[in-house]
Amino acid sequence: MSDTATGRATPQPGLYDLEPAELVTQLEAWGEKPFRARQISTWLYQRFTDDPAAMTDLPAPLRQRLGETFAQGRFTQRAEQVSTDGWTRKWLLALPDGAEIEVVLMEYDGQRRTACISSQAGCAMGCSFCATGQMGFLRNLRAGEIVEQVMWVSRALAARGERLSNLVLMGMGEPFANFTQVMAALDTLTRPEDAGGYGLGARRITVSTVGLVPGIERFAERDSQVNLAVSLHAATDALRATMLPVNQRYPLDALARAIGAYQRRTNRRVSLEWALIDGVNDTPEQAEALVDFVRRCFDPRREGRHLTHVNAIPLNPTSGFVGAASRAARIAQFREILDRAGIPNTVRQRRGIDIAAGCGQLRKRAAGGDPA
Numbered sequence: 001m002s003d004t005a006t007g008r009a010t011p012q013p014g015l016y017d018l019e020p021a022e023l024v025t026q027l028e029a030w031g032e033k034p035f036r037a038r039q040i041s042t043w044l045y046q047r048f049t050d051d052p053a054a055m056t057d058l059p060a061p062l063r064q065r066l067g068e069t070f071a072q073g074r075f076t077q078r079a080e081q082v083s084t085d086g087w088t089r090k091w092l093l094a095l096p097d098g099a100e101i102e103v104v105l106m107e108y109d110g111q112r113r114t115a116c117i118s119s120q121a122g123c124a125m126g127c128s129f130c131a132t133g134q135m136g137f138l139r140n141l142r143a144g145e146i147v148e149q150v151m152w153v154s155r156a157l158a159a160r161g162e163r164l165s166n167l168v169l170m171g172m173g174e175p176f177a178n179f180t181q182v183m184a185a186l187d188t189l190t191r192p193e194d195a196g197g198y199g200l201g202a203r204r205i206t207v208s209t210v211g212l213v214p215g216i217e218r219f220a221e222r223d224s225q226v227n228l229a230v231s232l233h234a235a236t237d238a239l240r241a242t243m244l245p246v247n248q249r250y251p252l253d254a255l256a257r258a259i260g261a262y263q264r265r266t267n268r269r270v271s272l273e274w275a276l277i278d279g280v281n282d283t284p285e286q287a288e289a290l291v292d293f294v295r296r297c298f299d300p301r302r303e304g305r306h307l308t309h310v311n312a313i314p315l316n317p318t319s320g321f322v323g324a325a326s327r328a329a330r331i332a333q334f335r336e337i338l339d340r341a342g343i344p345n346t347v348r349q350r351r352g353i354d355i356a357a358g359c360g361q362l363r364k365r366a367a368g369g370d371p372a
Helices: 020-029 035-045 060-069 131-135 143-158 175-190 213-222 237-243 252-266 284-297 328-340 361-366
Strands: 076-082 088-094 100-108 112-116 120-122 137-140 166-169 205-209 227-231 270-276 308-314 345-347
Touching: 020 035, 088 143, 100 143, 112 143, 137 175, 143 175, 166 175, 175 205, 175 213, 205 213, 213 227, 213 252, 227 252, 252 270, 252 284, 270 284, 270 328, 284 308, 284 328, 308 328, 328 345
Parallel strands: 112 166, 166 205, 205 227, 227 270, 270 308, 308 345
Antiparallel strands: 076 088, 088 100, 100 112, 120 137
């Protein structure tokens, strides 16, 4: 069987592709009781396996039928790297059709364990400093493929007696360009365990967009507790358009209106992501423009609570972009301007530089594009 739109063989569905109601319907069609769905969901989302042979509390005929009907273990590990400090771990995973994605696990202070996962194989946004943007777009991921990345990390953590605490969709791809599948995955990941889900708190999840205004508007309508981050990186249209091509379609005024509408609708904070590039976007002029942008979005002190936070991180360099991370003195000057304006800001520590932990870099290195 093939997909006439792409010419590729239609992939065999996996158990992670099914909503709870779909799983019940399938089991009932086979003459099974609905409680079997709860047993299967426990294996999927609490024991992190989709291998029916491991589901020992199911009857042997049902295990066989599940194995024949649904694909298992769809990811093949192509590469794995661990940082020298042991706090960052990265996998390059291949899907049956050859699509490759990256998953990163970052640990902080031995307490917080954050997975960074992908929403697409490759990316069509073309951001100049991003290794994924430099490689182009292959395809959207299905909701089950997004969920399965979380199970991959959870399984690795469980082997050490640990659990995932936070999740960010900041890996390969633009989440809002794959809106329906991403939201379906988030529904599964935030669904309580006793309702057939993974049970991760929505406030522990962050979705990052380069500024797709229609996606921000749709996300606002969901009024979700999932956090929103916007990859801003420049606060003037002239500079931002050279770094993020999406700015030509959705310039800063439109983006500010969308963020403001989101804040008014949800009363939730928005993080503005800013990769600090020496001499490019770490200037006093850009800092002042960023202050103006935040004020255009919405009053940052509404009801005494800041609703915008600038998350800055020194550039993680890639071979396809000529630019360096900002120096400490320039970062301090940049932050001083934000501080004077009363805009909360944080400079995040770069993680996994030695293992190419930036989005798309491991795939590029595995293909011979980035030196070790």
